[in-house]
Amino acid sequence: xxxxxxxxxxxxxxxxxxxxxxxxxxxxxxxxxxxxxxxxxxxxxxxxxxxxxxxxxxxxxxxxxxxxxxxxxxxxxxxxxxxxxxxxxxxxxxxxxxxxxxxxxxx
Numbered sequence: 001x002x003x004x005x006x007x008x009x010x011x012x013x014x015x016x017x018x019x020x021x022x023x024x025x026x027x028x029x030x031x032x033x034x035x036x037x038x039x040x041x042x043x044x045x046x047x048x049x050x051x052x053x054x055x056x057x058x059x060x061x062x063x064x065x066x067x068x069x070x071x072x073x074x075x076x077x078x079x080x081x082x083x084x085x086x087x088x089x090x091x092x093x094x095x096x097x098x099x100x101x102x103x104x105x106x107x
Contacts, residue, residue, distance in 0.1 A: 008056040009039065014065060014075050017048040018094050024073065027092075031071040035059060050075070 019028055025043035028050060032041045037058025042051045052064050068075035072084035072092075085093070093099030 009053060010056055010061075011040075011051060011053045012061050012064065014050045014052065014061075014068065015048060016043065016050045016068060016073050016075055018080065018092075019043055019050065019073050020045050020048060021092065021100075023089070024092055027088075028068060028071055028073060032064065032067055035064070035067055038064065 016024075016028065019025065022045065025045050028043050029041045032038050032052065037055040038052060039055060040051075040053035043049075044051070050068065054060075054064060062078075065075035065078040069078045069081045070084055072080050072086075072088045074080050090098065091100040
């Protein structure tokens with residue numbers, strides 16, 4: 001009889017300061033859902049924070065932050081991919097770039 005092996009799972013909170021509306025939430029969640037090992041995602045656009053649950057044998061925090069960056073958003077210390085950011089709708093861009101989002105509180 002074999003025993004089921006428990007996969008190591010971690011939860012990470014990642015600052016996503018330019019994800020500030022429902023559209024941003026949907027975009028990040030749908031992008032991360034494509035990644036093997038990501039088992040849960042919650043983008044809290046009111047706090048500018050994304051919580052990700054992932055399996056450590058399939059992915060790691062750096063790959064997840066890079067994925068968020070590739071979707072066009074800052075993720076902790078990883079800045080948004082410039083080409084992906086350019087493709088975001090104007091309303092989803094940073095205020096200083098002519099977008100619809102005001103600067104997040106505390107920055």
